[in-house]
Amino acid sequence: MQIPFTHQTLANGLDVIVHEDRDCPIVAVNLWYHVGSKNEQPGRTGFAHLFEHLMFEGSQHYDSGFFRPLQEVGGSLNGSTNADRTNYWEVVPSNALELALWMESDRMGYLLPALTEAKFENQRNVVLNERRQNYENRPYGFAGMSLVAALYPPDHPYHWMTIGAAEDLKAARLDDVREFFQAYYRPRNASLALAGDITAEQAFALAHEYFGDLEPGPEVPPVHPRRTPLQGETRILLEDRVELPRLYLAWHSPALFAADDAELDLVAEVLAGGKTSRLYRSLVYDQRVATEVAASQGSRELGSFFQIVATAAPGRTLAEVEQSVATELAGIRGDGPSPAELERCLAQAEAHFLHRLQTVGGFGGKSDQLNAYNVYLGTPGYFDEDLARYRRAQPEDLRRAANTWLGPARVALSVVPRGRKELALEGSRPVDVS
Amino acid sequence: MPADRSRLPRPGPEPAWAFPEIRRRRLSNGVDAWTAVHGEVPLFSVLVVVRAGAAYDPADRPGLAAITGDLLDEGCGELDALALHEALGRLGAQLDTEVGADATLVGLTTLERSQAPAMALLAKMLASPRLETADFERVRDLRLNRLLQLRDMPPAVAERVFTERLYGAHPYGHLPIGTEESLRAMDPEALRAFHREMYDPARVTVIAVGDGSHEALADTIEIAFGGWQGEPGDHVQPDPATLPIPPAEADLVVVPREAAPQSELRIGHVGAARSSSDYHALVTLNLVLGGQFVSRINSNLRERKGYTYGARTSFEFRRGRGPFVLHASVQSDATADAVREVISEFQAIRDDRPVTQEELELGRAPLTRGYPRGFETAEQIARAIAQIALYDLADDYFTTFVPKVLALTPEDLTRAAVKHIDPERLAIVIVGDGKAAGLKG
Numbered sequence: 001m002q003i004p005f006t007h008q009t010l011a012n013g014l015d016v017i018v019h020e021d022r023d024c025p026i027v028a029v030n031l032w033y034h035v036g037s038k039n040e041q042p043g044r045t046g047f048a049h050l051f052e053h054l055m056f057e058g059s060q061h062y063d064s065g066f067f068r069p070l071q072e073v074g075g076s077l078n079g080s081t082n083a084d085r086t087n088y089w090e091v092v093p094s095n096a097l098e099l100a101l102w103m104e105s106d107r108m109g110y111l112l113p114a115l116t117e118a119k120f121e122n123q124r125n126v127v128l129n130e131r132r133q134n135y136e137n138r139p140y141g142f143a144g145m146s147l148v149a150a151l152y153p154p155d156h157p158y159h160w161m162t163i164g165a166a167e168d169l170k171a172a173r174l175d176d177v178r179e180f181f182q183a184y185y186r187p188r189n190a191s192l193a194l195a196g197d198i199t200a201e202q203a204f205a206l207a208h209e210y211f212g213d214l215e216p217g218p219e220v221p222p223v224h225p226r227r228t229p230l231q232g233e234t235r236i237l238l239e240d241r242v243e244l245p246r247l248y249l250a251w252h253s254p255a256l257f258a259a260d261d262a263e264l265d266l267v268a269e270v271l272a273g274g275k276t277s278r279l280y281r282s283l284v285y286d287q288r289v290a291t292e293v294a295a296s297q298g299s300r301e302l303g304s305f306f307q308i309v310a311t312a313a314p315g316r317t318l319a320e321v322e323q324s325v326a327t328e329l330a331g332i333r334g335d336g337p338s339p340a341e342l343e344r345c346l347a348q349a350e351a352h353f354l355h356r357l358q359t360v361g362g363f364g365g366k367s368d369q370l371n372a373y374n375v376y377l378g379t380p381g382y383f384d385e386d387l388a389r390y391r392r393a394q395p396e397d398l399r400r401a402a403n404t405w406l407g408p409a410r411v412a413l414s415v416v417p418r419g420r421k422e423l424a425l426e427g428s429r430p431v432d433v434s
Numbered sequence: 435m436p437a438d439r440s441r442l443p444r445p446g447p448e449p450a451w452a453f454p455e456i457r458r459r460r461l462s463n464g465v466d467a468w469t470a471v472h473g474e475v476p477l478f479s480v481l482v483v484v485r486a487g488a489a490y491d492p493a494d495r496p497g498l499a500a501i502t503g504d505l506l507d508e509g510c511g512e513l514d515a516l517a518l519h520e521a522l523g524r525l526g527a528q529l530d531t532e533v534g535a536d537a538t539l540v541g542l543t544t545l546e547r548s549q550a551p552a553m554a555l556l557a558k559m560l561a562s563p564r565l566e567t568a569d570f571e572r573v574r575d576l577r578l579n580r581l582l583q584l585r586d587m588p589p590a591v592a593e594r595v596f597t598e599r600l601y602g603a604h605p606y607g608h609l610p611i612g613t614e615e616s617l618r619a620m621d622p623e624a625l626r627a628f629h630r631e632m633y634d635p636a637r638v639t640v641i642a643v644g645d646g647s648h649e650a651l652a653d654t655i656e657i658a659f660g661g662w663q664g665e666p667g668d669h670v671q672p673d674p675a676t677l678p679i680p681p682a683e684a685d686l687v688v689v690p691r692e693a694a695p696q697s698e699l700r701i702g703h704v705g706a707a708r709s710s711s712d713y714h715a716l717v718t719l720n721l722v723l724g725g726q727f728v729s730r731i732n733s734n735l736r737e738r739k740g741y742t743y744g745a746r747t748s749f750e751f752r753r754g755r756g757p758f759v760l761h762a763s764v765q766s767d768a769t770a771d772a773v774r775e776v777i778s779e780f781q782a783i784r785d786d787r788p789v790t791q792e793e794l795e796l797g798r799a800p801l802t803r804g805y806p807r808g809f810e811t812a813e814q815i816a817r818a819i820a821q822i823a824l825y826d827l828a829d830d831y832f833t834t835f836v837p838k839v840l841a842l843t844p845e846d847l848t849r850a851a852v853k854h855i856d857p858e859r860l861a862i863v864i865v866g867d868g869k870a871a872g873l874k875g
Contacts (some may be wrong), residue, residue, distance in 0.1 A: 347526035
C-alpha cells in the first residue's frame, strides 16, 4: 500500500513529514517526542507520563486548558506516553490546521512560563487517580508491574511501568518538570507528521512559521541498557482480589524491527490469534483448562518481551495450564507451523496492518505510523518493508525464532485469589507490589 | 517571519462535506440491503443489524439474546466452529458481534479482495448457525466464568446494580450477559427457538460499505443473503419501546468493596428515547454538561478538584427510554464530595447556571464543525447507517443533523435539561469502601 509523503528537516532539527489525503476534509497533526519512561531514573518513575499531563494545562501565549480552543473548532485530541516515546495528536477540520500548529508549537517553545505549582499538584492528583483506576483497583492490575520488575534488573530502563510508582509520583517536584522539558521537549528530539486534506507546500510553510524559530535544544544521549539475560526460570506469585488464577509467561525477545521481531509476532498469532489458534484450540476449546488465552510480541525499542497469558477455568490449576502451554510450545518449536496456518496468520497480519491505516490521525493512524517509522528507523515510508518482513517469513523461520527465544529462561507469574497461594506454580516466590 | 503569538489564529471558511449517498434494495425475502461507496483503504466493511437485542430476552432467561449472538460463529451449515474460523482467518476477516439492548450487530471487516466469500460466510452464520448442544455448553461455561470474573470489576458491578435499580422488571433491567441462574437453567433448544423467531430476514438490514459501485455491493449482499428463508413463529415479543418503565425514585446504593482505593460511581435516572423530539438538544446539552473533556463536570471533578482521571455523562439513546448517567471512578476519600458536586451540577444547569451562548458553541462544535471526522472509515460509515435502520430515522437524517444542531439556542438546552434531568430522583450507585468514603449507612 502506497502512503506517499514528503519529508523535511528544519534547521533546528525538527523533522516534518507530510502526507496528502483528500478523502475527508480533516487534517491530522501528530507530534512525537522521543522520550518515555525509559529515560527516567529509579526513584523518579512515572515522570514522563506526569509531564505529558502538564502539556495540556496551557503555555505562555495561551495560558489556559489546551483542549478548549481545539474542541471549539471541532477538533479531537489526545496524547500518550509509553516506555519509548510520548505522542500528541489533534485531528481538526482542514480550516483549523493553523490553530493546531500554533498550539503545539507554543507548548513546545513556551511551556515553562505558564507552569505553576497549582497545575502541577492538580495533575499529580489526576495521575494518581489514573493509577488507582487502571492498576490498583483493577483485577490483575499489578501483574504488568510484577512482570517487568522480574524481567529487568532495577537499573534497567524497562524495570518499571510507564505509570510509575505512587511514592515516586508523590515525590516529584516542579523543578524536575523544568529540567525534563529543557532536556527532551525540543525540536531536535521531535518529529511532526501532518496528514490529510492539505498541500505539502502549505503544510511546510506553516511548520516553518510556527516551529522554525524554536531553539533546537541539546542532543539527547541514547539509552543503552546493559544486557541482562534471564538465568533459567523465575517463578513469582501475586495475590489479588480475583476469582480465577491466571498465569503469565514472559521471555526476553528481539527489539522492535530487529531480526525475528516479525517472526515472533506471527508465532503469537499462530499460538493465540483467534479460535483456530493452537493455544485457544487446545486450552479453551478441547481441554477446557483455561477460560481465555492470549499471546503477544510486545515490540519495544530497546528489547521486547514475548508473553503468554492464560486464565484457569474454575477447578483447574495453573500447573495444568502450564503443562498444556508447554505441549503447544513444544509443537511450535518442534515442527513449526503448517504452511496453511502461516497463510492464515499472514492474512490476519495484513488486515491488522491496513486496519491501522484507515484513519489519517489518532493513535495508530497514518500520521502516527509515519512518525513511528521516522523516530525508530529514520525512514518514514517504511510501510512496504514493514509488511514485507511478514510476507517473507517461512514456517521454518517461525520454528527457528520460537527455538531461539522461547526457551527455559523466562518469568512465570501466578496471580492467585487472596489467601490461595497454594494455587500458584510450585516454588513461586511472593512479590510485593502496590 | 516569526509567528504571531499575540492571538490564536481564526479558522478559515468551513470545508464542504457531504455524507456518502445511501442506496437501498429490498430483497425478495425481506432483507434490506443498504450500500455506501468508500474506497481509500482496500478494506471492506459489512454490518448486519438484527432487531433482536437483550431487551427481547424472555423475562426468566436474561442472557439468551447474547449467548445466541455468541454462538453464531461456533459453526454454521457444513462448517464446524474451527472450520468457520479457519475460513474467516484466511480471508483476513475481523468479526465483531455486539449484543446491545435493542439489537444484535454482527460486523465484519475484511480485505477488499475477499468481499464475496466473506459475505457468504457471514450470511451462513446469520441464517444457519448450528447451535449445537456441545458448543452451547462450552460457550455457556465461558460466559459463567466471565460472570465470575466480573464480580471483581467495579465498573461491571456498578453497571449491573444501576441498570437493575433503574428498570426493575422492564426488558432494559438486565445486562446482556444475563445472570448465572439464568445461564445455568438455559437449554440449547431455547437458543434455537430464539434464532427461529427473532432472526427473521424481515427484521434484518445488511449494510455494505466499500469500493466499487452500489450495484455491485448490493449484488454481493443479494447473492449471499437472498436465499435465506426465515420461519418466524407467531409469537414475536413486543418492542421494548412500548413497555412501561417504573417511575424514578431517589435512591442510594452502596456496594461494599473493602479497602478500595476508589469509588466507582453511577448517578442518573431513565432518560429519553431515541425518537424524542429533544434528541438534538439532549446530545448537545450532554456535551456541555459532561460529554467531552471541557464539559462542566469533567472540568470540575478532574481539572479543578483532581478527584478522578475522568468523569463523563451520557444519554444512552435506545428505541425505548435509555439511561441518563454519570460515570466516574473517584478517589475514596473524595466520594461524598464528588457525589455532591455531580448533583449540584445537575441542578445548576437547569436552574441558577443555565447554558450560556459560549457553552452552546463549545458543546456543539464536535457535532457541527467536527462532524466529518466521525465518517472517515468504512466501518464508521456502516455504523452510522445502522442507526437509520435501528431507530427508523428519516432518509435525510445525516443531511439535516448539522442544521438542526445549528438552530439550537441556549434556552433550548436549558429547557431540555429541565425536562430530562431530575436531581430529585437520582439513583446513586457507589461501589467502594463505605467507611473510607465517609458514607453513613
